[in-house]
């Protein structure tokens with residue numbers, strides 16, 4: 008029998024990508040589609056790329072509308088998931104694409120999001136140690152932020168194997184869709200086109216505590232993280248460069264062998280052949296993270312570069328991957344493993 012899913016936030020970027028993937032998922036039947044100000048309109052007025060759902064009515068986001076589904080995806084702005092999730096029973100798998108349930112530390116949530124913490128759910132980054140086991144059979148999933156997805160995967164194997172010191176620097180170039188659809192002055196075409204700009208500089212981006220949480224868990228000790236996002240004039244994609252001081256005597260061969268062991272059997276992480284470097288373009292629409300490692304021997308630093316599509320592996324694809332695990336389906340079901348080129 009098909010898995011009946013509802014999507015709250017269906018008119019947004021994350022909801023739109025999710026529906027694109029769910030339309031191609033063989034086990035899924037798409038039920039209620041909800042939003043806020045767009046309620047009462049047709050989905051085709053907001054998501055021109057979702058032809059088969061074009062005539063579907065967008066409903067209000069209420070517990071009543073979302074009831075009666077096996078899976079409910081919440082692709083809502085931060086702070087809106089807790090209340091609605093509390094009204095959905097444990098018989099429903101609720102998958103939060105927002106930040107509300109990612110952090111384990113309530114005081115970190117209050118500091119970075121300046122609101123009451125909604126709680127902590129199993130974290131939907133299956134490639135992290137122990138994550139798959141926690142996702143199997145769960146009724147609640149917190150989908151990671153798009154930056155922590157790439158940055159955490161870039162550094163986890165090195166930190167777990169103590170190849171680097173626990174002081175890491177992460178710089179991520181991102182496309183504009185990461186900011187969502189709503190109008191923001193710094194995202195106007197004339198501000199973004201032909202220019203790249205850093206933001207959230209100096210340890211102020213709210214994904215910093217998520218990085219610290221993930222990387223400290225894999226390292227088994229506190230990891231300090233300096234994270235800087237850079238906005239670039241492209242709609243999709245994140246290119247992350249992560250560096251850390253090498254531990255004594257670590258060579259490129261050791262690094263490469265460690266990453267091959269960590270990701271060799273991972274369906275959605277591709278360690279590229281020697282000499283090939285990740286590009287965002289090659290990941291567009293796919294659920295892949297492409298990765299390359301290097302050792303800067305003069306500076307004695309590990310350098311890892313990885314690329315992903317912020318809306319696919321960075322949000323909606325990661326959500327579907329975790330749904331598959333929670334429901335006991337093959338993990339790769341319905342998820343694209345190839346990008347589009349050129």
Ligand SMILES: NC(=O)C1=CN([C@@H]2O[C@H](COP(=O)(O)OP(=O)(O)OC[C@H]3O[C@@H](n4cnc5c(N)ncnc54)[C@H](OP(=O)(O)O)[C@@H]3O)[C@@H](O)[C@H]2O)C=CC1
Nearest residue numbers: 016018019020021042043044045068082083105185187188
């Ligand atoms: N974009 C990305 O790359 C990523 C996004 N996310 C997270 O996913 C979530 C959605 O992001 P994104 O799609 O980019 O945002 P958008 O602004 O593009 O879409 C937001 C959606 O939420 C709906 N909405 C807004 N307010 C409410 C409300 N009070 N109740 C119910 N629905 C509401 C909107 O409906 P309406 O049309 O009616 O306004 C719209 O469907 C966010 O939490 C975001 O942080 C996570 C990782 C990456």
Ligand SMILES: CC(=O)N[C@@H](CCC(=O)OP(=O)(O)O)C(=O)O
Nearest residue numbers: 105106152153181182183185186
């Ligand atoms: C370009 C841009 O603005 N990107 C967003 C990334 C949002 C995201 O991935 O995640 P959550 O909001 O779900 O944490 C930002 O930096 O806030």
